[in-house]
Amino acid sequence: MNTALIERPLVQNEMETVHRKIIDRRRNNRGLPPYRAALTEEIVEILSAFFAKERPGARVSGVRRVGGGASKEQFFFTLSDGGKEEQFLLRMDPRSAITETDREREFVLIDAMQGRVPVPEPVWIDNDAVHFPQAAAIMRVVSGVTKPSDAGVKVSGLGTWLGPELREKIKDQFLDYLVEIHSYDWRANPLPGFEVPDADAKQAARWNFNYWRELWEVDEGEPRPVMSLATQWMADNMPDTAGLVMLHGDYRTGNYLFDEASGKITALLDWELARIGDYHEDLGWVLMEIFGSFDSDGTFRASDLFEREEFIAEYERRSGRTVNRETLHYYDVASSWKCNIIVAANGLAAARSQHNHQDVLLTFLGAAAPMFANDLVRLLSKGAEA
Amino acid sequence: MTPTTDERLASVIRSLTEVVMPHLPADASLAQEQVQLAIGHLQILRLQFDSVHGFEAEELADTRALAAELAEAMTGGTSTIAARESLEDLVGAPAGEVRAALSAVNRGVELLVQAVSADGSDDARKKLPEIILRHESQRVEKDRRWFLPYGFDTMEAAA
Numbered sequence: 001m002n003t004a005l006i007e008r009p010l011v012q013n014e015m016e017t018v019h020r021k022i023i024d025r026r027r028n029n030r031g032l033p034p035y036r037a038a039l040t041e042e043i044v045e046i047l048s049a050f051f052a053k054e055r056p057g058a059r060v061s062g063v064r065r066v067g068g069g070a071s072k073e074q075f076f077f078t079l080s081d082g083g084k085e086e087q088f089l090l091r092m093d094p095r096s097a098i099t100e101t102d103r104e105r106e107f108v109l110i111d112a113m114q115g116r117v118p119v120p121e122p123v124w125i126d127n128d129a130v131h132f133p134q135a136a137a138i139m140r141v142v143s144g145v146t147k148p149s150d151a152g153v154k155v156s157g158l159g160t161w162l163g164p165e166l167r168e169k170i171k172d173q174f175l176d177y178l179v180e181i182h183s184y185d186w187r188a189n190p191l192p193g194f195e196v197p198d199a200d201a202k203q204a205a206r207w208n209f210n211y212w213r214e215l216w217e218v219d220e221g222e223p224r225p226v227m228s229l230a231t232q233w234m235a236d237n238m239p240d241t242a243g244l245v246m247l248h249g250d251y252r253t254g255n256y257l258f259d260e261a262s263g264k265i266t267a268l269l270d271w272e273l274a275r276i277g278d279y280h281e282d283l284g285w286v287l288m289e290i291f292g293s294f295d296s297d298g299t300f301r302a303s304d305l306f307e308r309e310e311f312i313a314e315y316e317r318r319s320g321r322t323v324n325r326e327t328l329h330y331y332d333v334a335s336s337w338k339c340n341i342i343v344a345a346n347g348l349a350a351a352r353s354q355h356n357h358q359d360v361l362l363t364f365l366g367a368a369a370p371m372f373a374n375d376l377v378r379l380l381s382k383g384a385e386a
Numbered sequence: 387m388t389p390t391t392d393e394r395l396a397s398v399i400r401s402l403t404e405v406v407m408p409h410l411p412a413d414a415s416l417a418q419e420q421v422q423l424a425i426g427h428l429q430i431l432r433l434q435f436d437s438v439h440g441f442e443a444e445e446l447a448d449t450r451a452l453a454a455e456l457a458e459a460m461t462g463g464t465s466t467i468a469a470r471e472s473l474e475d476l477v478g479a480p481a482g483e484v485r486a487a488l489s490a491v492n493r494g495v496e497l498l499v500q501a502v503s504a505d506g507s508d509d510a511r512k513k514l515p516e517i518i519l520r521h522e523s524q525r526v527e528k529d530r531r532w533f534l535p536y537g538f539d540t541m542e543a544a545a
Contacts, residue, residue, distance in 0.1 A: 037416060064413055223495070228499045231496075361423055368538040
């Protein structure tokens with residue numbers, strides 16, 4: 001066997017500074033010893049020590065781990081101070097995750113979104129792990145659920161089944177909030193750490209491509225022909241930026257809380273993949289089939305809310321932007337390509353290095369990779385445009 | 387008489403399901419989730435155990451068939467020719483360990499894809515995606531069916 005063929009060159013392509021930092025950290029952490037899930041009593045001790053300095057006299061109680069999720073260690077807790085009780089959520093990075101991100105960046109953006117869209121209130125940040133074993137942020141708890149209590153109706157897929165009644169209550173909010181996020185004026189109100197890909201017409205697409213391409217290499221993603229084809233196709237077909245907006249980065253049902261009775265969205269969650277980029281990038285993500293639902297008659301709904309053409313038309317109408325079908329097709333491919341990298345490279349690398357608290361979940365999720373590969377076959381079969 | 391792999395896996399699944407799970411504290415959500423996932427993994431491994439070697443051997447054979455067709459069809463400049471010749475060597479090499487052989491062929495295909503983009507002929511640029519997508523549509527179908535027990539796949543619903 002020609003082993004030179006499977007050696008991977010170290011590449012250093014241009015990307016946002018924070019993404020370079022994440023990739024370097026991931027590469028450098030590879031040799032660290034295994035990570036162990038934090039015990040609840042350890043978190044009680046750490047939180048108590050933190051608040052002894054931050055809010056002397058306050059008492060920590062009711063610490064309990066939050067189930068679900070695949071990337072952060074999360075704990076609810078109560079802080080009692082002067083007869084007042086407040087509920088908080090601790091979000092702490094494991095040593096390595098299926099999506100490794102920057103807590104401060106997420107914290108800064110959520111803070112900027114206060115009053116614009118429903119978000120949790122970010123209260124404390126320890127991005128350099130001075131007080132916590134890993135980078136951590138603390139937010140105020142918001143009530144709501146991510147899926148209806150009878151969500152078991154849907155038996156397959158990663159998406160959440162809302163059903164007709166909730167769908168009608170949620171869909172307008174879902175789209176209006178996306179439009180509102182995209183309208184954030186980042187030139188007038190720049191956010192620290194968020195760089196603007198406006199050096200040339202293709203920089204937004206290039207930064208996105210370079211970051212995920214390098215993550216794939218660093219995490220030693222196992223090449224398969226359709227991924228190789230998709231990677232080269234993306235490199236060769238980068239679109240000009242249609243318009244730069246603040247992207248959420250992971251906008252879909254499952255990443256917001258809602259009140260089950262009223263259908264009111266109470267908080268948009270999981271902002272860690274946010275960046276400034278082309279609005280088509282968020283649209284492609286929202287429209288991914290894997291995060292949607294299929295009716296018994298085969299009708300697809302993105303996030304179980306909108307049929308594809310309905311979503312595109314309504315986004316255009318509400319945002320005043322035009323959806324370029326070729327650019328959207330590029331970001332359709334990019335979304336499935338990125339998801340494949342997340343489950344087939346990032347998640348498995350975190351599990352292999354034993355740097356995560358949920359190795360068994362990460363290897364379980366790896367089984368979703370053929371679905372994304374199938375998406376790539378379907379999308380690339382359409383050629384250069386949709 | 388020695389225990390079969392199926393008997394060993396079945397006993398671990400039963401232990402986790404009937405002894406470990408019920409004794410986990412109600413508030414140990416992470417432990418409960420992980421035991422359930424471990425049980426799920428083991429049940430699927432038990433289901434697939436006898437077919438694993440056949441599945442991987444077929445995956446290698448499929449990938450070699452794709453690589454052979456690519457190698458035969460690709461023409462172009464020096465990069466394309468060099469990548470094509472490397473791929474031909476890989477396809478013709480003794481398989482050895484299946485996973486390593488599969489990785490090597492896949493990497494060879496990746497390098498050929500890159501080379502054709504750099505200096506492949508017009509004919510190669512047209513044929514390369516056609517060949518890959520035709521082979522991969524069949525291969526992906528097999529992979530999806532293999533991982534169907536994990537419950538993520540919407541292939542039944544989409545169909």
